[in-house]
Amino acid sequence: MKQALTLITLAVEDLPRALAFYRDGLGWTPGFTAGNIAFFQMNGVAFALFKQDEMAKELGRDIAARRGGIALAHNVESPEAVDALLSEIRKLEGGAILSEPVKREWGGYSGYFEDPDGHAWEVAWNPYWTLSPEGFVTI
Incomplete structure (x- = not known):
C-alpha cells in the first residue's frame, strides 16, 4: 500500500445540516453532492460527508454510538x-x-x-x- 491518503469521510447524522455548516458556515464549495453524500475537493485529498446510517451499512457495523479518538x-x-x-x-x-x-x-x-x-x-x-x-x- 502506498503511503497516501486520498479521501477522508465523516459520518453525519443530518446531511443537510452538516452540508450547511461546511458550505455556508465555513465557506467550502462542494465538488459533487448526490443522495446521501457530499464531496469536497481539498489540497490533493477529497473530503466527504456521508449520511451516518448509510455509512454504517457500508462498514457493516453500528457507528451511531462511536465518538472520538x-x-x-x-x-x-x-x-x-x-x-x-x-x-x-x-x-x-x-x-x-x-x-x-x-x-x-x-x-x-x-x-x-x-x-x-x-x-x-x-x-x-x-x-x-x-x-x-x-x-x-x-x-
Missing part, C-alpha cells in the same frame, strides 16, 4: 489567523469551541472546535512547518 486539523499562517478562524466558528450554528487557542508545549498555537456531529477539528499554527499559499503543509 480522532481530530482533523486545519493549519493556518499565524497565531492571529487561529484566533480569527475560531472567532468565526464561534458564530456558526452547530459549531462549538472545544478548547480555546493556547500556546502549545511543542511551540505552536492551536485551539479546537467541533462540527454539528461532534467531529473535532484543530485550528493550528506550527512554526516548524511550511505552509504554502494553497494550504499544503510540509513537515
Whole structure:
C-alpha cells in the first residue's frame, strides 16, 4: 500500500445540516453532492460527508454510538489567523469551541472546535512547518 491518503469521510447524522455548516458556515464549495453524500475537493485529498446510517451499512457495523479518538486539523499562517478562524466558528450554528487557542508545549498555537456531529477539528499554527499559499503543509 502506498503511503497516501486520498479521501477522508465523516459520518453525519443530518446531511443537510452538516452540508450547511461546511458550505455556508465555513465557506467550502462542494465538488459533487448526490443522495446521501457530499464531496469536497481539498489540497490533493477529497473530503466527504456521508449520511451516518448509510455509512454504517457500508462498514457493516453500528457507528451511531462511536465518538472520538480522532481530530482533523486545519493549519493556518499565524497565531492571529487561529484566533480569527475560531472567532468565526464561534458564530456558526452547530459549531462549538472545544478548547480555546493556547500556546502549545511543542511551540505552536492551536485551539479546537467541533462540527454539528461532534467531529473535532484543530485550528493550528506550527512554526516548524511550511505552509504554502494553497494550504499544503510540509513537515
